[in-house]
Amino acid sequence: xxxxxxxxxxxxxxxxxxxxxxxxxxxxxxxxxxxxxxxxxxxxxxxxxxxxxxxxxxxxxxxxxxxxxxxxxxxxxxxxxxxxxxxxxxxxxxxxxxxxxxxxxxxxxxxxxxxxxxxxxxxxxxxxxxxxxxxxxxxxxxxxxxxxxxxxxxxxxxxxxxxxxxxxxxxxxxxxxxxxxxxxxxxxxxxxxxxxxxxxxxxxxxxxxxxxxxxxxxxxxxxxxxxxxxxxxxxxxxxxxxxxxxxxxxxxxxxxxxxxxxxxxxxxxxxxxxxxxxxxxxxxxxxx
Amino acid sequence: xxxxxxxxxxxxxxxxxxxxxxxxxxxxxxxxxxxxxxxxxxxxxxxxxxxxxxxxxxxxxxxxxxxxxxxxxxxxxxxxxxxxxxxxxxxxxxxxxxxxxxxxxxxxxxxxxxxxxxxxxxxxxxxxxxxxxxxxxxxxxxxxxxxxxxxxxxxxxxxxxxxxxxxxxxxxxxxxxxxxxxxxxxxxxxxxxxxxxxxxxxxxxxxxxxxxxxxxxxxxxxxxxxxxxxxxxxxxxxxxxxxxxxxxxx
Ligand SMILES: Nc1ncnc2c1ncn2[C@@H]1O[C@H](COP(=O)(O)OP(=O)(O)O)[C@@H](O)[C@H]1O
Ligand SMILES: [Mg+2]
Numbered sequence: 323x324x325x326x327x328x329x330x331x332x333x334x335x336x337x338x339x340x341x342x343x344x345x346x347x348x349x350x351x352x353x354x355x356x357x358x359x360x361x362x363x364x365x366x367x368x369x370x371x372x373x374x375x376x377x378x379x380x381x382x383x384x385x386x387x388x389x390x391x392x393x394x395x396x397x398x399x400x401x402x403x404x405x406x407x408x409x410x411x412x413x414x415x416x417x418x419x420x421x422x423x424x425x426x427x428x429x430x431x432x433x434x435x436x437x438x439x440x441x442x443x444x445x446x447x448x449x450x451x452x453x454x455x456x457x458x459x460x461x462x463x464x465x466x467x468x469x470x471x472x473x474x475x476x477x478x479x480x481x482x483x484x485x486x487x488x489x490x491x492x493x494x495x496x497x498x499x500x501x502x503x504x505x506x507x508x509x510x511x512x513x514x515x516x517x518x519x520x521x522x523x524x525x526x527x528x529x530x531x532x533x534x535x536x537x538x539x540x541x542x543x544x545x546x547x548x549x550x551x552x553x554x555x556x557x558x559x560x561x562x563x564x565x566x567x568x569x570x571x572x573x574x575x576x577x578x579x580x581x582x583x584x585x586x587x588x589x590x591x592x593x594x595x596x597x598x599x600x601x602x603x604x605x606x607x608x609x610x
Numbered sequence: 611x612x613x614x615x616x617x618x619x620x621x622x623x624x625x626x627x628x629x630x631x632x633x634x635x636x637x638x639x640x641x642x643x644x645x646x647x648x649x650x651x652x653x654x655x656x657x658x659x660x661x662x663x664x665x666x667x668x669x670x671x672x673x674x675x676x677x678x679x680x681x682x683x684x685x686x687x688x689x690x691x692x693x694x695x696x697x698x699x700x701x702x703x704x705x706x707x708x709x710x711x712x713x714x715x716x717x718x719x720x721x722x723x724x725x726x727x728x729x730x731x732x733x734x735x736x737x738x739x740x741x742x743x744x745x746x747x748x749x750x751x752x753x754x755x756x757x758x759x760x761x762x763x764x765x766x767x768x769x770x771x772x773x774x775x776x777x778x779x780x781x782x783x784x785x786x787x788x789x790x791x792x793x794x795x796x797x798x799x800x801x802x803x804x805x806x807x808x809x810x811x812x813x814x815x816x817x818x819x820x821x822x823x824x825x826x827x828x829x830x831x832x833x834x835x836x837x838x839x840x841x842x843x844x845x846x847x848x849x850x851x852x853x854x855x856x857x858x859x860x
Contacts, residue, residue: 427667495704499766502662502700503773504693505720513716518707 365587372584375577385549390578392585394551395565398466399589401552402545402561403534405470406477411527413474414481418523421482422489423511436486439479450476451543459544464558469545476540477530484529488522489515521600528597535589538563562586611679613638613777613807614659619673621654621831623666628654630831632673636777636824641799641808643818643839646828646854652811653701655828656779659809660696661689677777694721697770701782703762705754705769710737710746713754713765717773732772740768741798760791767798777807785813796821815855819843827851 382391417435425432454472462468492515500510516523538561546558547568560568566582569575612635621629629651636642644652657663658671661682675682682692694717705713714733715723723729733750737743742764746757754765763783770778780799784792799808799821812818818825819839826836827848835842835851846852 493704495700495702496706498662498665498700499704499706499769500716500720501665502660502693502698503717503720503769504690505716506690509720513719514706514708 368580368583368587372580372582372587375581376584377581380578380581384551390549390569390575392562392565392578392582394549395560395562395582396585398552398559398565399535399561399563401466401555402470402473402541402559403531405466405555406473406534407527407530409470409474410477410481410530414478415485415523417478417482418485418489419511419516422486423507423515436483439483442479443483446539447476447537448539448543451540454540454544462556464544464546464548465556466545466552466559467555469541469559470555472540472544473534473537476537477533480530480533481526484526485519485523488519488526491522492518524600525597528593528600532590532593535561535586535593536563537561538567542567562589611676612636613678614809615674615676615679616655616659617674617676619655619658619671619675621651621658621663621672622668622670624668628831629658632831632833634826634833634836636807636809638807639803639805640823641803641810641821642824642826643822644809644811644826644828645813645815645818646834648813650828651831652828653781656698656781656809656811659777659779660693660698662693662698664689690721694773695776697773697775697778699763699766699770699778699780699783702786703759703766705757705762705765707753707755709751710754710757710765711750714769714772717769721773736768736772737765739771739802740764741794741801742768758791760787760794763787763791763795764798767795767802771802775806777809778802780808780810782811782813784817792817815843815857827854829854 379389380391381393382389383393385391385394421432421435450472454468454475458468458471459465496514496518497510500514501507505513541561541564545560545564547560547564548558549560549565549568550557552559562582562585566579566586569579569582614636616632616634619629619632620627632651632655634642634655644655646652654663657666658675659677659682663669663671671683677687677692677695680687706716708716711733714736715729718729718732723732734743734747737746742761745761746752746765754762757765763786767778767783783799784795787795796817799810802808803823810818810822822839824837825839825842827834827842827846827850829850835846835848837847842851843855846855
């Protein structure tokens with residue numbers, strides 16, 4: 323392990339003379355190692371048990387009770403996530419713009435909205451499911467649309483808060499520079515602060531995608547569990563996570579559930595990589 | 611009458627009385643230096659001239675600030691036009707996180723210039739005036755944040771010039787720069803005063819003496835002494851001015 327230079331500039335005393343610091347160091351190292359091992363164990367377990375149970379028929383375009391294909395669920399996941407984001411992202415980002423750029427800083431309204439968002443973000447998803455079932459299913463039945471609308475409400479506070487944080491992190495000197503040139507607020511926001519906050523906003527959206535992909539309870543209540551390819555936004559549909567739950571629940575398809583878990587793991591890893599690439603590109607970027 | 615005339619200005623941040631009865635006149639095509647210890651209200655004064663103070667919470671202004679004889683706080687002055695006419699350069703170079711070209715084009719675009727050929731012309735002219743064209747002409751599409759601090763500050767000056775202002779407010783423009791960049795900015799200011807009215811805030815006595823025609827010494831929100839720079843630095847009338855410029859104070 324590498325030694326950190328001591329803050330005082332003096333050479334660090336021998337560790338033996340500071341038993342407490344040695345102990346602390348052992349403890350934090352142990353914690354890091356244990357965490358890494360747990361993550362590796364879970365991932366390894368899923369890979370080993372899932373990968374070997376993959377077979378081509380699991381990816382057949384059409385679901386039958388013989389092949390239990392997950393293709394409709396993969397497509398359902400994509401459609402569900404995209405639709406939920408299309409509803410939640412613009413609303414969340416524009417609310418954040420309002421809070422960070424237009425409302426008076428520290429006003430009661432801003433504080434109330436922040437508190438509300440934080441509270442909403444902490445509510446168990448099954449409660450959203452019940453709410454969605456009562457509201458959206460009345461309108462559209464078990465459907466992609468009802469599920470996406472419910473998900474959108476769940477994701478809204480998350481997107482709004484992360485976008486607001488990202489906007490507030492943009493230094494005021496950029497705003498002063500823009501206003502100082504005689505630009506209006508709209509232009510300062512759209513040409514300067516929003517682009518500057520884009521990496522943070524995107525990070526929030528990727529988090530939201532992660533939650534959407536992993537969601538089950540709220541969707542079972544609202545979009546149902548149809549294993550078929552959706553015909554329209556009014557069709558019932560299942561996402562991969564719901565698919566996995568359904569397979570396990572039916573008791574007959576343990577192997578297929580493992581295979582699905584593996585695919586979910588791959589998707590999650592890909593999302594993480596994507597977020598890394600996106601934020602890396604923004605950080606290094608700026609060239610026109 | 612100067613280009614900018616400030617008459618009996620009082621400025622408050624909430625309860626705090628930041629500027630007290632300030633009267634000051636900045637002559638056209640001249641450089642007026644504002645000196646004084648930190649917190650005496652120099653930046654606040656600059657920000658009243660282009661009304662950037664409107665953005666500050668609880669800020670209130672009494673008195674008059676005249677640009678060509680017209681009160682900038684009067685109803686007749688459009689704030690966007692005012693800020694176009696009165697450019698500002700900040701203490702910390704603050705190029706926007708975008709390309710060099712887009713930085714300079716930001717102002718003109720905000721005021722409705724769209725044609726690429728026109729923008730190209732403005733960008734080149736502004737960068738030339740700020741004496742940075744030769745250093746950046748081959749990388750106009752590159753990020754402004756990759757420039758050195760001194761280059762960033764000259765880019766900010768070019769950005770301010772791009773909206774064809776009549777006056778420039780410079781708030782300690784060299785305090786974050788090395789001596790060579792500082793010399794370049796000072797030279798640039800001396801050149802620009804042929805066309806613009808400049809008010810510069812500085813902590814550096816030599817700088818004020820070198821570049822300015824008039825100097826105002828501030829203390830605790832008040833103008834203690836105002837006069838020709840050569841006179842202020844050779845024969846200050848107020849004991850406090852003398853103490854400050856000889857470094858016995860603040
Ligand atoms: N936005 C603001 N809100 C409240 N007080 C402020 C604000 N801006 C400046 N002040 C106060 O006004 C005084 C003058 O500040 P400033 O104009 O920045 O001085 P200088 O530029 O001479 O250092 C300081 O005491 C400062 O704390
Ligand atoms: Mg200042």
